[in-house]
Amino acid sequence: MKFETILLVIEVGGTLAFAMSGLLEAIRKRMDIVGVFSVAFVTAFGGGTLRDILLDRRPLFWIQNQEYLWLVIALALTAPLWVKTVRHRLMERAMEFADACGLGLFAISGASIASAAGMPPLVAVLMGVITAVFGGVLRDVLCNEIPKVYHDHRPYALCAVVGCSVFLGLDALGMASHLSMIAGICTATGSRLLA
Amino acid sequence: MKFETILLVIEVGGTLAFAMSGLLEAIRKRMDIVGVFSVAFVTAFGGGTLRDILLDRRPLFWIQNQEYLWLVIALALTAPLWVKTVRHRLMERAMEFADACGLGLFAISGASIASAAGMPPLVAVLMGVITAVFGGVLRDVLCNEIPKVYHDHRPYALCAVVGCSVFLGLDALGMASHLSMIAGICTATGSRLLA
Amino acid sequence: MKFETILLVIEVGGTLAFAMSGLLEAIRKRMDIVGVFSVAFVTAFGGGTLRDILLDRRPLFWIQNQEYLWLVIALALTAPLWVKTVRHRLMERAMEFADACGLGLFAISGASIASAAGMPPLVAVLMGVITAVFGGVLRDVLCNEIPKVYHDHRPYALCAVVGCSVFLGLDALGMASHLSMIAGICTATGSRLLA
Numbered sequence: 330m331k332f333e334t335i336l337l338v339i340e341v342g343g344t345l346a347f348a349m350s351g352l353l354e355a356i357r358k359r360m361d362i363v364g365v366f367s368v369a370f371v372t373a374f375g376g377g378t379l380r381d382i383l384l385d386r387r388p389l390f391w392i393q394n395q396e397y398l399w400l401v402i403a404l405a406l407t408a409p410l411w412v413k414t415v416r417h418r419l420m421e422r423a424m425e426f427a428d429a430c431g432l433g434l435f436a437i438s439g440a441s442i443a444s445a446a447g448m449p450p451l452v453a454v455l456m457g458v459i460t461a462v463f464g465g466v467l468r469d470v471l472c473n474e475i476p477k478v479y480h481d482h483r484p485y486a487l488c489a490v491v492g493c494s495v496f497l498g499l500d501a502l503g504m505a506s507h508l509s510m511i512a513g514i515c516t517a518t519g520s521r522l523l524a
Numbered sequence: 525m526k527f528e529t530i531l532l533v534i535e536v537g538g539t540l541a542f543a544m545s546g547l548l549e550a551i552r553k554r555m556d557i558v559g560v561f562s563v564a565f566v567t568a569f570g571g572g573t574l575r576d577i578l579l580d581r582r583p584l585f586w587i588q589n590q591e592y593l594w595l596v597i598a599l600a601l602t603a604p605l606w607v608k609t610v611r612h613r614l615m616e617r618a619m620e621f622a623d624a625c626g627l628g629l630f631a632i633s634g635a636s637i638a639s640a641a642g643m644p645p646l647v648a649v650l651m652g653v654i655t656a657v658f659g660g661v662l663r664d665v666l667c668n669e670i671p672k673v674y675h676d677h678r679p680y681a682l683c684a685v686v687g688c689s690v691f692l693g694l695d696a697l698g699m700a701s702h703l704s705m706i707a708g709i710c711t712a713t714g715s716r717l718l719a
Numbered sequence: 720m721k722f723e724t725i726l727l728v729i730e731v732g733g734t735l736a737f738a739m740s741g742l743l744e745a746i747r748k749r750m751d752i753v754g755v756f757s758v759a760f761v762t763a764f765g766g767g768t769l770r771d772i773l774l775d776r777r778p779l780f781w782i783q784n785q786e787y788l789w790l791v792i793a794l795a796l797t798a799p800l801w802v803k804t805v806r807h808r809l810m811e812r813a814m815e816f817a818d819a820c821g822l823g824l825f826a827i828s829g830a831s832i833a834s835a836a837g838m839p840p841l842v843a844v845l846m847g848v849i850t851a852v853f854g855g856v857l858r859d860v861l862c863n864e865i866p867k868v869y870h871d872h873r874p875y876a877l878c879a880v881v882g883c884s885v886f887l888g889l890d891a892l893g894m895a896s897h898l899s900m901i902a903g904i905c906t907a908t909g910s911r912l913l914a
Contacts, residue, residue: 363682451785556872558852559870
């Protein structure tokens, strides 16, 4: 497989994992179809949307790539078919893995977009973290809970910080851009899986 | 009456109905004057503001048409005079009617603005729904509740989806723009009133 | 001291006071380091960020002046050293004072930025209030509470309204801009301290 194909597979997997976590939370809260759709959308696209608004980038990524919208719609419409399998041990593992991949990829893509927009390293790291974390924060706000990432005492956001720093550091040292991205993604995703 | 006058009357009625629902919810939560103003503002203007931010349109509609701000201010200042009459059966009916009109008009205007900005149909429908629904979502978030529209199992947002689809479909078939708008508004508002 | 130096000192003090109030609230809610950072950031920068997004100003003020980011990071990292002293009577007083200064300065700077962007007086006052108040609103939303400013029946936001009105009024009467700013800040901060 080519590099771009791998990235695309990870990105789709990450988006699906994020959307699924929103969808499951909405179902757990006994929301109706409107709530399930909204929370799934917001969890999957909230972080990237906030990043794009803060950096003033338009069109938003999910407007430019409508396939992601259709993907989440398909996921929500087929939820009755698969939602019970999620409790299975294997499925849970798969979701955790996809979520960790999503964390890594969303963080590095956020940092790389900010960096390409001329942002200094501190802001680029911050944008990476926002991209990776804010969808889940909005999910919890809409579900009327304190954001899980703020009080679960697990190094979710810190993995994003470390991954973005590795990426920006290697990039500053002159490493080829796709290699430094892979290193950053592996750091964030790997530290997440090990933690 | 001319077409524009009718649209204006509906729009003013819808804005007032949305602002009133925010105001009543704030009073129910025993908020003070600051809370009542804020929640009324956010309920009336939140959906359209999010749409404009996502599409990067400026100036925002309530900055360009300050009369709406004054309208909501007048509503909040005179609240002590009319707030008790809302419990009357007739007033409740009038508010439900105004709310349904607001739903229809806000949805179609959102979809039409997005469509005019070159957005594809899926995004235009989404923008219509956001315009019609998101003010109420923000109201409930500020009042520390799960958004009502997410779990009341009533087809509020779906009426907006159907209305926007009718409008965009007729528009694509080449119908005159104000006729397709009226059809879309009537579909959304009508299905809401019947449901 | 020069005028600019005084403004800068107040601004830094206000930012620190706002960040501290977020940080303390996050600790009270037993959040972890991620939550403490996020809530402190959002409380300090949320109001000004919303103002800049509504007015479409970029780069955002905390991206242009990264020192503020470092300031909040330093505050959060050193929290274990000073957080217990906050309960002391003197420290509480100092925080109240800094918070009132922050209110005045954030409100007037918001109104002045909006006014310079060509906004009419009503919108400028609104932007001043949003700048001063919205960080605290977001803090409370993230902490899953009804915003304190909405139901504490204390004239927090009204002090901002009065201060902004004084500033804009004197400005319209042709007073030198830094004098009308000082008058506005003193009005907002003073009325807050007296209330």
